[in-house]
Amino acid sequence: MRRRPGIGGLQTAAAARDQYRLLGENVAKIKTDLMKEQLATFRSQLEDFARKHKNDIRKNPAFRSQFHEMCAKVGVDPLASNKGFWAELLGIGDFYYELGVQIVDICLATRPHNGGLINLQELCHLLRQRRKSDRGVVSKDDCLRAIGKLKVLGSGFEVISVAKRKLVRSVPTELNKDHNEILELAQAQGYVTVEEVERRLSWTSGRAIDALDTLLDEGLAMIDDGHQDGKRRYWFPCVSPISSSIGVDS
Amino acid sequence: MSGNFLPAVQLTESGRPVLQPNEIECFYLSSVDLLSEDEPSSIPFPHLKSRLLILTTHRLLCLPNSSSPNSSGAFAVPLAAISHIFSHKKSIKSMFASPRIRFQVSLTPDGRVSGNGSRSVVATIVVRGKGDCDAFLTKFWENWRARAWEDDGPAPGSSSGSAFGSNSASASAPASSGIYSSDGTVRMVGVAGILRKEQEMWESTDKSLQDAFQDLNALMSKAKEMVMLAEKMRQKLLSGSTSQTNASNDEEMGTKEEMQDWLLSVGIISPVTKESAGAMYHQQLSRQLADFVKVPLERAGGIVNLIDIYCLFNRARGTELISPDDLLKACLLWEKFDAPMFLRKFDSGVMVIQNKSHSDEEVFSKIKVLVTKPEALRAGISASDAARTLGVAPAMAKEHLLSAESMGLLCRDTSLDGIRFYINLFTEIDQDDMHLVKDHGVYASWIRVNHAP
Numbered sequence: 001m002r003r004r005p006g007i008g009g010l011q012t013a014a015a016a017r018d019q020y021r022l023l024g025e026n027v028a029k030i031k032t033d034l035m036k037e038q039l040a041t042f043r044s045q046l047e048d049f050a051r052k053h054k055n056d057i058r059k060n061p062a063f064r065s066q067f068h069e070m071c072a073k074v075g076v077d078p079l080a081s082n083k084g085f086w087a088e089l090l091g092i093g094d095f096y097y098e099l100g101v102q103i104v105d106i107c108l109a110t111r112p113h114n115g116g117l118i119n120l121q122e123l124c125h126l127l128r129q130r131r132k133s134d135r136g137v138v139s140k141d142d143c144l145r146a147i148g149k150l151k152v153l154g155s156g157f158e159v160i161s162v163a164k165r166k167l168v169r170s171v172p173t174e175l176n177k178d179h180n181e182i183l184e185l186a187q188a189q190g191y192v193t194v195e196e197v198e199r200r201l202s203w204t205s206g207r208a209i210d211a212l213d214t215l216l217d218e219g220l221a222m223i224d225d226g227h228q229d230g231k232r233r234y235w236f237p238c239v240s241p242i243s244s245s246i247g248v249d250s
Numbered sequence: 251m252s253g254n255f256l257p258a259v260q261l262t263e264s265g266r267p268v269l270q271p272n273e274i275e276c277f278y279l280s281s282v283d284l285l286s287e288d289e290p291s292s293i294p295f296p297h298l299k300s301r302l303l304i305l306t307t308h309r310l311l312c313l314p315n316s317s318s319p320n321s322s323g324a325f326a327v328p329l330a331a332i333s334h335i336f337s338h339k340k341s342i343k344s345m346f347a348s349p350r351i352r353f354q355v356s357l358t359p360d361g362r363v364s365g366n367g368s369r370s371v372v373a374t375i376v377v378r379g380k381g382d383c384d385a386f387l388t389k390f391w392e393n394w395r396a397r398a399w400e401d402d403g404p405a406p407g408s409s410s411g412s413a414f415g416s417n418s419a420s421a422s423a424p425a426s427s428g429i430y431s432s433d434g435t436v437r438m439v440g441v442a443g444i445l446r447k448e449q450e451m452w453e454s455t456d457k458s459l460q461d462a463f464q465d466l467n468a469l470m471s472k473a474k475e476m477v478m479l480a481e482k483m484r485q486k487l488l489s490g491s492t493s494q495t496n497a498s499n500d501e502e503m504g505t506k507e508e509m510q511d512w513l514l515s516v517g518i519i520s521p522v523t524k525e526s527a528g529a530m531y532h533q534q535l536s537r538q539l540a541d542f543v544k545v546p547l548e549r550a551g552g553i554v555n556l557i558d559i560y561c562l563f564n565r566a567r568g569t570e571l572i573s574p575d576d577l578l579k580a581c582l583l584w585e586k587f588d589a590p591m592f593l594r595k596f597d598s599g600v601m602v603i604q605n606k607s608h609s610d611e612e613v614f615s616k617i618k619v620l621v622t623k624p625e626a627l628r629a630g631i632s633a634s635d636a637a638r639t640l641g642v643a644p645a646m647a648k649e650h651l652l653s654a655e656s657m658g659l660l661c662r663d664t665s666l667d668g669i670r671f672y673i674n675l676f677t678e679i680d681q682d683d684m685h686l687v688k689d690h691g692v693y694a695s696w697i698r699v700n701h702a703p
Contacts, residue, residue, distance in 0.1 A: 083531040
């Protein structure tokens with residue numbers, strides 16, 4: 001197209017732009033048609049897969065976790081939305097969202113007891129008790145994924161690792177490094193004393209008392225002054241071994 | 251004779267079988283018999299005794315034992331012709347008898363072993379030697395499932411495999427060729443390698459899961475393609491919104507919505523841009539949610555925790571639950587159609603749904619009234635006191651108090667009893683004359699209350 005000066009040139013340029021735009025739209029349309037086709041093929045392949053293996057996914061936690069890993073590798077999130085193919089055809093969405101609701105329930109019910117921090121093992125145990133009638137086994141991996149999804153709603157749902165254990169946090173309180181170290185220490189016997197903290201972690205007494213008081217404030221620790229030697233013990237329900245009689249109502 | 255029935259195997263001078271290209275030997279069993287236990291002996295299945303059985307990726311070779319002088323020939327059963335392998339049932343009888351492995355071979359009408367035969371016969375391998383029967387059976391399954399012969403083009407049993415063209419080849423490729431290294435052990439490479447490791451774990455418990463893993467692999471490779479396409483779409487979406495949008499017509503809006511829908515179906519979280527309204531699903535959900543949330547919002551005093559709504563909504567739904575991402579997206583879309591509530595994020599990270607009528611000013615004025623009461627002037631208020639008055643949950647009340655504090659309305663007092671909030675008197679104190687007390691004002695009432703004789 002030869003560039004012409006003046007109005008004619010402008011008009012030609014405008015016409016050329018229009019034509020390019022139309023062409024671009026056409027190309028885009030072809031791409032979208034292609035995408036539609038691909039989507040349909042993918043959907044039917046997923047349907048086949050679902051027909052054969054829907055039960056496997058429901059019943060077998062190892063298969064489930066493998067499935068998730070592969071999805072993550074590919075870059076899709078099967079739990080992103082209930083509208084997605086994955087949720088629709090494999091029914092995998094409902095399983096995890098329901099799990100999420102139950103986890104929130106349990107965390108709320110145990111909050112007066114442990115201040116909003118619960119041992120992952122205990123959580124799984126309570127979950128299984130609650131879900132006795134439901135088909136399928138819930139593995140730790142499932143819990144972790146459900147909690148991972150809940151994170152998006154704020155309210156501080158998160159899994160933190162303290163030494164060998166994993167704790168699930170359900171309150172927005174942030175735990176800094178000092179608190180984590182105390183929790184680690186508490187895992188041995190379920191409680192710590194100020195002396196112990198000072199000795200084992202080589203802290204000053206001010207620092208130890210400060211950290212313990214904060215934990216107390218947040219409700220994560222409980223005081224026990226009734227011991228024979230008169231030393232104050234700080235108990236941490238969240239890192240204690242599984243307490244069987246919490247009495248969580250459904 | 252048997253020569254017509256089973257295809258022959260070429261032998262080298264030293265009696266080793268000549269393998270097909272890509273064929274790899276996997277297992278040896280010596281002193282086995284191969285026969286057919288079916289009744290109608292019209293099918294001329296040979297009864298081969300004392301053979302050396304070699305399992306390869308493509309065939310089951312039956313070679314004469316080197317000790318027997320006059321070799322009646324070596325034969326092979328192509329794995330492609332096998333339609334079923336029976337699992338080994340352990341019974342008391344089988345403990346004393348020699349282990350037997352049975353499989354079903356399909357035949358053409360005139361008795362030749364082939365992949366697409368109409369008749370079938372059940373053949374049996376009787377292991378009379380010392381071979382490990384279970385391991386052999388496992389390998390037999392593996393090889394049969396792997397269908398390594400389909401990768402070599404003109405092989406007999408590959409008709410269905412090549413129908414889908416490149417898709418199927420890419421899907422079956424990771425599972426078939428290249429997984430066996432030259433010494434017969436399985437090579438651990440890439441995704442196929444990982445799958446193999448998992449498979450080996452499960453083989454002893456559940457053979458059907460092998461099937462599942464292979465299907466999963468095929469599915470995932472397809473999903474990968476989708477993701478690549480979707481990424482291109484997503485780039486287009488993002489770039490489309492930044493370019494000149496004043497010329498955007500309804501048509502373009504429609505395709506954008508469609509694209510969002512597709513991304514959602516495949517499982518890719520797409521951004522809600524300012525112009526686009528997100529997938530149709532989220533728009534509908536947003537309206538549904540707005541209607542649903544009205545009642546709990548009123549009950550909770552105009553403000554409710556997002557996670558509580560998630561539980562309430564999902565419980566009400568029963569099935570077809572929504573994901574947390576869905577909920578978040580739906581809340582974000584409220585501002586598009588002027589819903590009477592909005593999503594609010596506090597500094598601590600807590601997200602709540604708040605009624606528009608339940609504005610901050612209202613809450614602050616309520617708090618101010620509460621905090622200027624005589625008891626409050628003396629002892630301050632805690633979060634639970636505020637919760638009672640405001641009619642909201644204690645956690646929400648705490649958030650309100652904290653935001654009132656950041657507005658300069660309140661002061662906090664941290665003690666062993668917890669945090670209590672008092673009215674902020676610093677604003678009333680004159681900087682130049684600290685002891686001046688105006689006759690009216692909160693400072694005066696505070697002094698009156700606290701220093702009453």
